[in-house]
Amino acid sequence: MAETDFDLVIIGGGPAGLTAGLYAARARMNVILYEKLSPGGQVLTTDWVENYPGFPKGISGADLSREMSEQARHFGLRIESDEVLSLDLSGPVRKIQLSESTVTARAIIIATGASPKRLGIPGEDRFFGKGISSCATCDGPFCKDRVVAAVGGGDTAVQESVFLSKFAKKIYLIHRRDQFRAEKILQERALSNEKIEVLWDTVVTGVSGLTHVEGIHTRNVKSGETKSLKIDTLFVWIGTVPNAGFAGDALKRDEYGFLLTDARMETSVPGVFAVGDVRNTPLRQIATAVGDAAIAAASAEHYIENL
Amino acid sequence: MAEGVMEINDSSFDSEVLQADKPVLVDFWAPWCGPCKAIAPTVEALAGEYGDKIKFAKCNVDENPVTPGKFGIRAIPTLIFFKNGEVAHQITGMVAKTKLEEAIGKVI
Numbered sequence: 094m095a096e097t098d099f100d101l102v103i104i105g106g107g108p109a110g111l112t113a114g115l116y117a118a119r120a121r122m123n124v125i126l127y128e129k130l131s132p133g134g135q136v137l138t139t140d141w142v143e144n145y146p147g148f149p150k151g152i153s154g155a156d157l158s159r160e161m162s163e164q165a166r167h168f169g170l171r172i173e174s175d176e177v178l179s180l181d182l183s184g185p186v187r188k189i190q191l192s193e194s195t196v197t198a199r200a201i202i203i204a205t206g207a208s209p210k211r212l213g214i215p216g217e218d219r220f221f222g223k224g225i226s227s228c229a230t231c232d233g234p235f236c237k238d239r240v241v242a243a244v245g246g247g248d249t250a251v252q253e254s255v256f257l258s259k260f261a262k263k264i265y266l267i268h269r270r271d272q273f274r275a276e277k278i279l280q281e282r283a284l285s286n287e288k289i290e291v292l293w294d295t296v297v298t299g300v301s302g303l304t305h306v307e308g309i310h311t312r313n314v315k316s317g318e319t320k321s322l323k324i325d326t327l328f329v330w331i332g333t334v335p336n337a338g339f340a341g342d343a344l345k346r347d348e349y350g351f352l353l354t355d356a357r358m359e360t361s362v363p364g365v366f367a368v369g370d371v372r373n374t375p376l377r378q379i380a381t382a383v384g385d386a387a388i389a390a391a392s393a394e395h396y397i398e399n400l
Numbered sequence: 401m402a403e404g405v406m407e408i409n410d411s412s413f414d415s416e417v418l419q420a421d422k423p424v425l426v427d428f429w430a431p432w433c434g435p436c437k438a439i440a441p442t443v444e445a446l447a448g449e450y451g452d453k454i455k456f457a458k459c460n461v462d463e464n465p466v467t468p469g470k471f472g473i474r475a476i477p478t479l480i481f482f483k484n485g486e487v488a489h490q491i492t493g494m495v496a497k498t499k500l501e502e503a504i505g506k507v508i
């Protein structure tokens with residue numbers, strides 16, 4: 094078989110990519126990890142992580158990210174700052190197009206995660222960063238004594254709303270259904286928080302303001318009743334979309350665009366693996382991402398040995 | 401060649417940024433912001449590469465409330481490029497180094 098630059102290229106430096114890198118480096122594979130922003134991924138925007146084992150009092154997302162990348166580097170993982178633009182999977186030598194060069198590898202682990210989904214309402218693009226946010230730890234402290242709204246009903250929406258109550262004087266938590274999907278312990282905290290008012294069966298239909306968000310329009314999906322609420326910031330936590338545009342249509346996906354894998358984390362193309370949030374998985378957590386990654390690193394090693 | 405990222409505050413902002421003789425990139429950050437910590441090494445690396453053409457500065461929004469207020473900053477990290485005393489370009493949130501280099505290319 095022809096020589097390649099690397100045995101394994103890992104794309105993405107969140108918990109999944111860093112764990113795959115840790116295992117691959119310890120397996121003494123010739124491995125490199127490319128991260129376009131900064132190691133940590135979505136965890137960096139999480140104020141406090143308390144459902145990842147080993148940290149009884151929890152740990153900040155920034156600290157956990159730093160510890161994970163230090164651990165992987167300690168065992169020899171090379172982490173480079175670069176963006177993968179496309180993949181050429183047509184031959185046994187996989188080509189990875191970076192921003193200014195191309196590298197080759199035998200196997201690839203895709204760990205590019207997911208990004209917060211947008212609401213898709215008028216004005217959203219214009220106001221993003223100007224009163225529409227998806228990062229409470231970035232923007233929450235600017236909401237001191239203000240009225241804010243949060244949209245969603247999953248873990249992120251419910252947990253981050255509780256975090257926002259440290260700063261904001263009132264939080265409308267807007268959810269399109271009549272119950273939350275979030276962990277029960279998170280629901281208990283939100284429902285007993287007197288600063289949080291839950292608007293059930295409600296969707297946001299528009300944003301208003303001059304240069305910054307000044308208000309939102311809502312509609313109750315059951316009664317049809319519409320309302321206008323004065324708020325300063327709208328936080329959107331309604332799920333995620335996969336970061337897999339660079340893969341084109343070379344890999345099979347589910348109806349939402351997440352990459353399909355088998356139990357060994359292999360995608361529809363042999364030697365190409367997908368792990369963590371970018372994968373079609375029933376649960377998107379740090380704990381599930383690192384589990385995926387350990388399996389994928391072992392699968393990639395096995396794949397390369399049997400080429 | 402002026403390398404590194406200079407710490408600026410509310411009182412030095414006018415002289416160091418608005419009256420600077422070359423474009424200035426100001427990184428508005430705070431110690432509690434994870435993504436701010438994550439983007440800082442990228443800004444430092446760019447300061448090493450482009451420090452002769454553009455001045456790199458950072459402003460702690462916790463200690464300096466006036467300047468961020470003046471520019472309507474309510475989300476961080478926010479990076480603002482100033483040229484001839486005016487806002488030339490603004491980026492909010494974490495972005496890739498290539499995006500920052502693109503923006504630098506436009507202001508120098």
